[in-house]
Amino acid sequence: MPLTVAGANLVIVIICSLWLVTGHYKDKFNQIINSKVLIASIIFFSVHIIGLGWTQDLEWGFHILHKMWYFIGLFPILYTIVKKDFISRYIAAFLLAIAFTEVVSYLIWFEVIEPFKAATKVNPTPFMTHVSYNPILCIAIYLVAQKIIYEKNLNNIETYLYSFFGIAMCITMFITGGRAGQVMFFAMISILIFQYFYKHKIKAIFLVLIAVPVIFFSAFQVSDIFKNRITDGVESVLEYSENRGSSVGLRISFALNSWQIIKKNPFIGVGTGDFPSEYKKINEVNTPELPNATNPHNMYTLILVQLGFVGLASMVYFFYHQIKFAISSKDQFLKNTGVTLPILFLVIMLADSYLLGHYTSLVFIFFSSFLYKDFEKN
16 A cells, blocks of 8 residues: 555455455445444545535546545455454555555665665655655554554564664654644654553653653754645644745735635535635635645645535544444454544644545554454354
8 A cells, every 4th residue: 555556456446346246245235234333434525526516627526526536435345355353464455555665764864775766865755746745654554553552462573673763654654744633643652651651641741841842852852854845734724824835824814815715615615626616716806926725735624615514423433433442342453543533634634634645544444444343243
């Protein structure tokens, strides 16, 4: 998944084709309808289908449905075939792919090899942009931390290897320019501390208040790209009128203009496909010097414009059932990871529409397929 779009899509096609011809349809259907998380996912997608009813731009509406088909197609398919005994294999395969991207990133950073594809010497993420890579990297760091903390059968060598891998990924987090992933990283560190010290909340709060600033200011002093990205972001917010064309400035403009659309259509939005056309109208009036947008780079804003509070409620309902299911899990790893995954996405979706991105949405669905499955019932 973190290496190639075409390769991931090929594997998806193979899995879906095999699923269609291997029978046991009644059993598969029963698994799907008996999962509240899956039903919530189907409702979330179905609201987008219903939203086509009042959209003017059906072509863009179908484009949005195409980008979100994982929620009604791939998610149920993976859910019905994953096995609890293989969870360690799923995670190992994911971490192995991340380890490969890490090696390549360091080779580019140390100028051992020339940058290729999306990578540069100052932003060494060749297989995808930093916008997608850092959130996925953050999930990998969390998984490695979980292994070190909770997997009791690790020997000393494995512990050292995982620790080295985790530290290497933490460094990579701050030698790339993905600010959303970096915010996600600090949220993940806070969650990890609270989960480890869940019986000692005061101690957890104290450690969070120490760990987050120490990591932040250490990275700020050491990493030029992190320092520059943070400085630019702060300046764009404080001096918005002079920096409306910057990355952060555009996001603020997208939010302000989108809010004008939301106020006119608060309950059911403008339709699944009408964000680009409606935003263009507002943009020509409020900020004609700025480019038009097909995406406000905020999942909440996009859903509110397209589908209003009804659409937002369907998305929140989906995440609610994920967290509710995870809390009830008896397996410590599945419980912790099942709670953390939706919370982290709820955080980073403030910075971009991560449920529409190929890499991030695929990783999200991949982990959801086994984190929220009731293996005892199925």
